[in-house]
Amino acid sequence: MPAGPVPDRQLPGPEHPRGAGARYPFPADVRGGGLGHYAHDELWQEIAFLAYHLHWDLDRLLDLEHGDRIRLLQEVGGLNERAWQGVQGG
Template identity: 40%
Template sequence: MRAPVSFGGSRGGGVLSSYPVDRLYEEVAFIAYYLHWTHDDIMAMDHRERQRWCEEVSRIHRKVSKEPKNIFDIR
C-alpha cells in the first residue's frame, strides 16, 4: 500500500491527517465511473462527503443488481 496523503478538511468540521492513497483512488474512480463527475469536482469534496457518495451509489447498486455487498460497503 502506498503512503497516506495528508490534507485538511474545510467542510467536515475536522482535519483528516492522513488517508491511504490507494483508497482515495478507489473512491475517485468509483464516483467518476458511476456518476460521471470530473476529477476536480470529486477532489473538491472532503473525505466524509466522498465516502457518503460512495455509500449512496453502493446502496443503489445493491438494490438494482441484487448483490449483497460491494467494495464500498462500510458495515
Template identity: 45%
Template sequence: MSPLQYSVFSGARTSGGVVSYPSDTLYEEVAFIAYHFHWSQDDILNLEHTTRQRWVAEINKINQKLI
C-alpha cells in the same frame, strides 16, 4: 462486500489522528464516483473526505438495489 466498500467502511483508526489518507483508497473513491456519476476528477477531489465517502456509500446502496 467489495474491496472498496471494505476499505472505506472498515472503521480502521490510527492512534493520534489521521496522518494521511492512503492514495490507493483516494484513487478508488475517485474512480468509483466518476464511473457511476460521470463527475470530473476535480469536482470529486474538491469534496470533503466525509462527503466523498458518503457518495461512495450512496452509490453502493443504488448498486445493491439493482442486484
C-alpha cells in the same frame, strides 16, 4: 506561528491510534501522519468508483470533503446493491 521543524514533543510516537481503539484509515504498519500508499490507493479507488457512476470530472471529485465523499460512496453502493438484487430477481 512561523514555519520550522516540528518540536520533538509533537512528533508521532511509537503507538498507533488503532491500538487505543480509535477509528483510523491506515493499516497498522503505517506510522505517523501523511499519506501512506494504502490511503493514496484507496482514495483513487473511491474517485474512480464515483467518476464511473456519477460521471463527474476529477476536479469536482477531488474537491469533495471527506465526509461527503464517504456518504456518496455509501449511497452509490446502496443503489448498485438494489439494482443488482433487481437483476437477480431478489
